[in-house]
Amino acid sequence: MNWDVVIGLEIHTQLATKSKIFSGSSTQYGASPNSQASLVDLGYPGVLPVLNRDAVCMAIKFGLATGCQISPRSIFARKNYFYPDLPKGYQISQYELPIVYDGCLEIVLEDGELRTIGITRAHLEEDAGKSLHDDFRDHSGIDLNRAGTPLLEIVSEPDLRSATEAGIYMRAIHTLVCYLGISDGNMQEGSFRCDANVSIRSRGEKKLGTRTELKNLNSFRFVEKAIQVEIERQINVVEDGAEVVQETRLYDAGSNTTRTMRIKEEANDYRYFPDPDLLPVIIEDKLIEKLRSELPELPDAKRNRFISNYALSETVAEELTSTREIGDYFEEAVKSQPSVPPKQIAKLIQRELTEALKKNSLNIKKSKVPPEIIAVLASKIQDNSISSSAASAVFEELWRTDSSIGVSNVIEKLGLEQISNEGVINTMVDDIIAQNPEQAEQCRKGKDKVIGFLVGQVMKISRGKANPQQVIQTLKNKLRGE
Secondary structure, three states, rough: OOEEEEEEEEEEEEEOOOOOOOOOOOOOOOOOOOOOOHHHHOOOOOOOOOHHHHHHHHHHHHHHHHOEEEEOOOOOOOOOOOOOOOOEEEEOOOOOOEEEEEEEEEEEOOOEEEEEEEEEEEEEEEOOOOOEEOOOOOOEEEOOOOOOOEEEEEEEEEOOOHHHHHHHHHHHHHHHHHOOOOOOOOOOOEEEEEHHHHHEEEEEOOOOOEEEEEEOOHHHHHHHHHHHHHHHHHHHHHOOOOOOOOEEEEEEEOOOEEEEEEEEOOOOHOOOOOOOOOEEEEEEHHHHHHHHOOOOOOOOHHHHHHHHHHHOHHHHHHOOOOOHHHHHHHHHHHHOOOOOOOHHHHHHHHHHHHHHHHOOOOOOOHHHOHHHHHHHHHHHOOOOOOOOHHHHHHHHHHHHHHHHHHHHHHHHHOOOOOOOOOHHHHHHHHHHHHHHOHHHHHHHHHHHHHHHHHHHHHHHHOOOEOHHHHHHHHHHHHHHOO
């Protein structure tokens, strides 16, 4: 507790272009090694890079969404270093004049506090290739399919103060780039990954401590675990009387430790200089305004609208706007059954749909139950045709078979139509009261817990079909005159 933690993230987002940033090679994932690397990607002599306009537009959209400044003139530089998966011996990136700079993103902490995290810059660059170690004995393979893939590197200010905050911020950036449609955010495929700069300083100290960089973190869980482990390591180093060394470290998930990868280079070690093969990028106001008009409703705005328009709680609204697709699914369902309270539809999405998608590792775009069907199912709960528990069985059958057969047909097939007939429920309640005189007397004396037992007995003889609210009220009327 004697230490302050200072964290900044560098998030590498693969842009959702069909071709690479400086060549026409495909960016499609999963191709056989080295089948998507052109002469430009391989750095052959005499070839010239040509900038992908779509990548520029996507970077501008991110800048507009985060209140950043858009550079009217930006340039590309060569970042020089040697590594086997970097065939040119340099990476084309941006240094002094990035395309996007000086913005911020607001995040909500676990206790509800709002924090504004500064965004220093977001610059365009090409990705390197990939070294493969597992399939080769005593050797490494090189796959250059990723070489030249367009990246937007989003660099935060050192405004984060814990591993948890870093995870929240990273999730917020992930949600935003997916909403904007500029990235698919697929972390398993390398479309979204992060480097974390971590340092500590004495409580109240203003001067920043020596930082280490944690490289290539590709899951939210690993980001938080790696940062926490590194914080503890640095505190132990300093409290043992040593000094933290500026270096790049890797996180080992198996041992839950970080280890040295290389001594950290300074910017001058990369010998940045303007790329002579690429002209400066000139961005006109007309293009900026066109892209601004194409921005979708952003996550915070959508969440606030859901709370206001649909009377949802903040927690439910947060879940339903966690991705653009889930929000769209919910609104399509609401529009298809306007007489059904949105809360009822939201419950089904949260309880049934989300669980089914998770269990089957599916995106909501691949849902086997379309929004209009889940809305009909919600309407059956609303008009007391079925109970909430019966709705779960109906949903499972719709998911398992074919949702086009219709909700009513499935209810009939499974024999789950709810009993709401007053005479039938009266008869069942009378039978249960007669069979349980002791519990009935306790209920008459005001013991509320006992009524739950009696309701359960009615539900048992009705095979779960009796309307539970009606059963409760009938029992109260008969035993307490309520």
